[in-house]
Amino acid sequence: MIKMIANLLKILNSDADPSQISLALGFALVSGLLPFFSPLNLLLLFIVFILRVNLSAYFLGTAFFTGIATLLDPLLHRIGLALLTAAPLEGLWTALYNSTIWRIQRFNNSVVLGGLVFGVLCFVPLVFLSNALIRRYREHVLAWVRKTRLMQAITASKFYDIYSKVSGWGWGGQA
Amino acid sequence: MKRWIRWPGLIGFTLFVVVTVALWFLFMDALVRRAVEKAGTALVGAEVDLAHAHVTLVPLGVTLSGLQVTDPSAPSTNSIEVSRIAFRLDSLNLFRRKVIIDEMAAEGMRFGTARKRPGKVVVPPPKPPEEKKKGSALPSFTMPDVKKVLQEEKLESPAFIEQAQADLKKKSDAWQKQMASLPDKAALDAYQERIKKLKEAQKGGLRGLTSAGADALALTKDLNRDLDTVKKAKAAFNTDLAAAKALVEKAERSPVEDVRRIADKYSISSEGLANLSQTLFGGSVHGWIDKGVLWYGRLKPLFERSGEKKGNVQTAKPLRGKGVDVRFREERPLPDFLIGTVKASLQPEAGTFTGIIRNITPDQDVLGKPLTFAFTGSGLKEAQAADINGTLDHRKAYLPDDAIEVAVRGYRVNNLALSSAASLPVSLQEGTMDLEIKGKRDAKAISARCVARVKGAKLNTEGDESGGAFAKAIRSSLEKVSAFTLMADITGTPENYRVSVSSDLDKVMKDAAGSLVREQRDRIEKELRKAVQEKTEAKLAGMKEGLGGLGSQGGKLDGLQDRLNSLIKESGSSAGGRIKLR
Numbered sequence: 021m022i023k024m025i026a027n028l029l030k031i032l033n034s035d036a037d038p039s040q041i042s043l044a045l046g047f048a049l050v051s052g053l054l055p056f057f058s059p060l061n062l063l064l065l066f067i068v069f070i071l072r073v074n075l076s077a078y079f080l081g082t083a084f085f086t087g088i089a090t091l092l093d094p095l096l097h098r099i100g101l102a103l104l105t106a107a108p109l110e111g112l113w114t115a116l117y118n119s120t121i122w123r124i125q126r127f128n129n130s131v132v133l134g135g136l137v138f139g140v141l142c143f144v145p146l147v148f149l150s151n152a153l154i155r156r157y158r159e160h161v162l163a164w165v166r167k168t169r170l171m172q173a174i175t176a177s178k179f180y181d182i183y184s185k186v187s188g189w190g191w192g193g194q195a
Numbered sequence: 196m197k198r199w200i201r202w203p204g205l206i207g208f209t210l211f212v213v214v215t216v217a218l219w220f221l222f223m224d225a226l227v228r229r230a231v232e233k234a235g236t237a238l239v240g241a242e243v244d245l246a247h248a249h250v251t252l253v254p255l256g257v258t259l260s261g262l263q264v265t266d267p268s269a270p271s272t273n274s275i276e277v278s279r280i281a282f283r284l285d286s287l288n289l290f291r292r293k294v295i296i297d298e299m300a301a302e303g304m305r306f307g308t309a310r311k312r313p314g315k316v317v318v319p320p321p322k323p324p325e326e327k328k329k330g331s332a333l334p335s336f337t338m339p340d341v342k343k344v345l346q347e348e349k350l351e352s353p354a355f356i357e358q359a360q361a362d363l364k365k366k367s368d369a370w371q372k373q374m375a376s377l378p379d380k381a382a383l384d385a386y387q388e389r390i391k392k393l394k395e396a397q398k399g400g401l402r403g404l405t406s407a408g409a410d411a412l413a414l415t416k417d418l419n420r421d422l423d424t425v426k427k428a429k430a431a432f433n434t435d436l437a438a439a440k441a442l443v444e445k446a447e448r449s450p451v452e453d454v455r456r457i458a459d460k461y462s463i464s465s466e467g468l469a470n471l472s473q474t475l476f477g478g479s480v481h482g483w484i485d486k487g488v489l490w491y492g493r494l495k496p497l498f499e500r501s502g503e504k505k506g507n508v509q510t511a512k513p514l515r516g517k518g519v520d521v522r523f524r525e526e527r528p529l530p531d532f533l534i535g536t537v538k539a540s541l542q543p544e545a546g547t548f549t550g551i552i553r554n555i556t557p558d559q560d561v562l563g564k565p566l567t568f569a570f571t572g573s574g575l576k577e578a579q580a581a582d583i584n585g586t587l588d589h590r591k592a593y594l595p596d597d598a599i600e601v602a603v604r605g606y607r608v609n610n611l612a613l614s615s616a617a618s619l620p621v622s623l624q625e626g627t628m629d630l631e632i633k634g635k636r637d638a639k640a641i642s643a644r645c646v647a648r649v650k651g652a653k654l655n656t657e658g659d660e661s662g663g664a665f666a667k668a669i670r671s672s673l674e675k676v677s678a679f680t681l682m683a684d685i686t687g688t689p690e691n692y693r694v695s696v697s698s699d700l701d702k703v704m705k706d707a708a709g710s711l712v713r714e715q716r717d718r719i720e721k722e723l724r725k726a727v728q729e730k731t732e733a734k735l736a737g738m739k740e741g742l743g744g745l746g747s748q749g750g751k752l753d754g755l756q757d758r759l760n761s762l763i764k765e766s767g768s769s770a771g772g773r774i775k776l777r
Contacts, residue, residue, distance in 0.1 A: 065211065069204035097518045104521040105508060113508075117523040123291045130510075131518030 038158070042151035044068065044077035046143045051078075052085020053096065053135035059124050060136070092138070093131060100134030224248050231259060239493055240318030241265035241274075256283040265314025266307070267493075268486065273310055278303030282534070294532045301539040320489050339461045341722040348457050350727060352449035356734040359446040363741035366435055370748040373428060377755060378421045386762050389414050393766070414766050422759045429752045436749060443742050450731045454723045462716045471669070471705065472681065472698035475614045475621060480645075480683045481694050488689075498566045499589040500557035530558035541570065548572050548581065559590045572603075579605030594638055601632035608649070613681075619656065619666045621673060626652035634685070641692050643685040650678050665708050665715070672707030676700065 051064050068078050089096070104113060116122040126132050165171050219226070228248035235243030246261025259280040266274035282299040289295075393414065396407040509522045520531070534555040541548035550570030556562050565588035572581030585599035606628045614621040626649045634643030656670040681698045 062212075066208050069208035069211070070201060071204070072199050072201045093517055100518060101510070101521070105510070110508065110523070113521070114523040118526050120291050126292060128521045128523070129518045130521065134518070 038151050038154035040072060041074045041077045041154055042147045042149075043071070044073040044075070045081045045150045046147040047073065048078050048081025049085050049142055049146055050136070050139035051082045052087075053089045053092070053139040055126070055132060056086070058126070058132070089135060092135075096134030096138055097130045098134065099137055100130035100132065103133055103137065104128060104130060223250050227257060228259075231262075235262075235264065236317055238496060239264055239267070239274075240320075241267040241270065241316045242314030244314070254283055255286040255289070256281070263308075263310065263314075265310065265316065267316050267318065268320045268489070270313040270316050271310055273308045273314075274306065274490070276303075276305045276308045277301050288529065292531065293529055295529065296534045297536070299534050299537045301537055304539055304541040306541075339719065341719070341726060344457060344461055344723075345726055348460075350453050350730060351456075352446075352453045352727060352731050353734060355449045356446045356731055356738055359442050360734065360738040360741055362442060363439055363738060363745060366439060367741060367745045367748065370432060370435070370745065374748060374751060377425060377428060377752075378759070382421070383758055383762065386414070386418060386766075390762065390766050411766065415763070418759060418763045418766060422756070422763065425752065425756050425759060429749075429756060432749055432752055436745060439742055439745055443738060446738055447735060450724075450727045450735075453727050454720055457723055458716060458719050462712070462719050470697060470701055471708075472701050473696045475616065475619065475704075476681065476698070477694065477696045479613055479615060480696050484683075484685060484692075484694055488692075496557055497555055498557060498559060498587050499592055499595070528561045530556040530561045532556055532558070533562065539570075547574065548583075550583070559588070560592070563590065565590060565596075577607045578603055581606070595636065597634075597636040599632065599634045599643075601630065603628070603630040606630060610655075613654075619669060622655045623649065624653045624655040626650065636689060639688065641685060641687060641689050643683075645683040645685075647681045648678075649681070652677055652679060665711050668708040668711055669704050672703050673700070676703060679703075 047064055047068050051061050054061050054064075068075065103109060113128065117128055127136070166175075224247070227250050228245045231245050231248060232243050235245075242265040244261075244263045244265075245259055247259070249258045249260075250256070251258075260278065262275075262277040262280060263273045264275045266272045279302045280299065282296045285293075285295040285297070389410070393407050393410055396410065510519045522531075535553065537552040537555065539548075539550050539552060541550065548570045550568060552566070552568040554562060554564045554566050556566075559565055565586050567586050568584070570581075570583040572578055575581060581601075581603045583599075583601050586597065588596040608623050608626050608628050611623040612620070613623055628650075629648045630646070632643065632645045635641070654673045654676055656673050679698060679700050681696065681700075683694055683696050685692050685694050687693045
């Protein structure tokens with residue numbers, strides 16, 4: 021848990037663009053709510069790698085939202101089941117059900133569809149909200165956090181040194 | 196745009212995918228092994244172990260070796276052990292999340308093998324209800340202490356007699372009140388006076404005759420009204436008296452019923468003696484059937500999917516995983532899971548069976564075919580021939596239709612436990628058995644008959660001395676048996692069925708132990724009768740007295756009716772016979 025907080029602080033305190041971090045968190049939300057070995061997750065991973073989003077934030081966020089997904093399972097199941105059994109959508113689902121590409125996605129599972137829909141709906145609000153929060157954090161809290169012992173310990177570590185260099189290459193999301 | 200694209204990311208993604216795929220290939224066998232163990236454990240409810248799994252990609256196939264399934268009711272043994280299972284998967288359908296296996300080979304299947312260490316039981320088998328447990332316990336063969344028995348058992352007769360006595364008193368009091376409302380001595384005397392006056396008036400000439408006629412009519416009307424009232428009261432009384440007599444008879448019988456009930460509990464009844472097979476072997480037979488029913492329930496997800504249908508779509512709980520899978524109409528319907536044919540070779544202790552199981556799928560409605568199985572024993576070491584055939588038809592989940600037929604001829608039995616009662620354990624040490632089982636199960640009822648004919652039998656009976664002379668007599672009679680037939684009939688609903696066991700051994704055991712049992716029963720009954728009589732004798736006498744009291748009310752009613760009749764007669768004659776009286 022402490023390691024996770026330290027990692028989060030590292031990302032927030034780096035020079036990475038807030039929009040790259042928030043976009044990464046948005047993708048992490050969708051990835052976390054979908055099954056780990058899902059073809060859609062592979063597609064998301066491709067997007068995350070090819071777009072200049074913060075990879076550390078993405079992986080950290082995915083781990084976090086995977087945990088959240090377990091708690092949200094009953095809600096996701098309800099959303100998915102309601103959509104899958106909605107009479108007006110039956111034609112659409114039947115067409116998708118008969119398509120191999122969509123069957124691979126396992127869209128007909130209540131938790132998978134519920135997770136996907138919930139993730140997609142929350143994607144934009146989360147990106148905007150996290151973007152605003154990161155900016156406010158950097159304006160008002162960053163200076164104080166940098167003075168804390170934990171942050172000083174982090175910045176003094178070899179790992180941070182490597183991270184800073186890698187971030188410079190663009191893997192951390194920095195331009 | 197360029198600001199947002201990270202071309203080196205393409206290399207990173209490719210590397211990530213390559214490493215993941217390489218790792219997957221490296222650990223694929225272990226992953227499959229783990230998945231089989233996990234899915235098997237969830238299905239069976241007890242630990243499933245797999246020694247090795249091997250996956251080939253071209254063509255896509257899986258070979259599993261050393262599969263062991265723990266017996267949930269005996270965790271130190273395997274319910275089934277399979278040396279090797281090999282099958283090929285339809286890779287195209289796998290992309291559609293459909294596991295289609297055309298043919299599977301299962302070799303070296305054995306049952307009841309010992310495990311190196313006890314397996315974990317995830318879902319323990321249900322405990323048999325108390326009623327079923329009793330079937331395996333033998334009744335006490337020793338003479339019980341009647342004083343102790345009476346302390347433990349509640350006698351029903353004293354309370355019943357007291358209640359009957361109270362009822363009689365209530366009735367008697369009610370009739371006493373009713374008698375008060377009927378004509379009493381004064382009323383009858385008044386009638387007599389009026390008749391006397393009527394007679395005197397007749398002597399008073401023509402004028403007297405005129406007034407006497409009117410009086411006679413009034414008198415007749417009054418007498419008839421009272422007679423009607425008395426007659427109605429008499430009829431009601433007779434009904435009450437008959438009910439009271441019946442109650443008294445029942446109350447008189449109640450001590451005898453108490454004696455019989457307690458004696459039945461603490462000794463072997465005549466019915467029990469006539470069917471000792473049920474008492475002795477019922478527990479073991481029930482145990483075998485319970486085991487079969489348990490496995491039927493646990494393997495049910497393989498031939499019937501739980502879920503519900505809403506319009507054109509069906510929700511179904513996947514075998515593993517979260518949520519539910521919603522199934523829609525398919526252009527070319529195929530089950531989600533199907534093993535077309537399993538060619539199996541079983542190796543029980545009896546020898547080698549080969550057989551075929553067809554259409555293993557939880558989606559029988561989609562496939563349109565039921566699960567069938569047929570096994571034949573060939574070249575068996577310990578049996579001449581064996582055939583097992585069956586159908587599990589769950590195409591309509593609400594209308595299941597299952598059937599099984601087992602025929603084994605010349606099976607050489609060794610040490611088969613027939614009764615595990617401590618006081619009288621019985622095992623078939625050796626013998627040749629012909630076994631026939633025919634069973635059916637539908638949505639409402641289950642019915643099966645199992646017949647085992649044993650020749651060249653050597654029954655082994657040991658045990659402690661708790662059974663006393665009775666168990667000794669049974670033991671010596673069973674030791675002389677060389678051939679017998681054991682029959683078990685199963686009837687009832689799938690959830691609550693009854694097993695009744697019968698055998699020609701019943702006669703043998705009855706002949707051997709009948710006199711002992713009767714003697715013991717007579718002694719218990721005699722002592723019980725004496726003790727119950729002491730507690731009920733006085734109460735019975737009081738009750739009979741009450742009945743006598745009620746009967747006396749009937750005597751009074753009779754007297755009253757006779758008196759009224761004679762008054763009517765007298766009144767008629769006093770009117771010179773001119774007035775017709777009833």
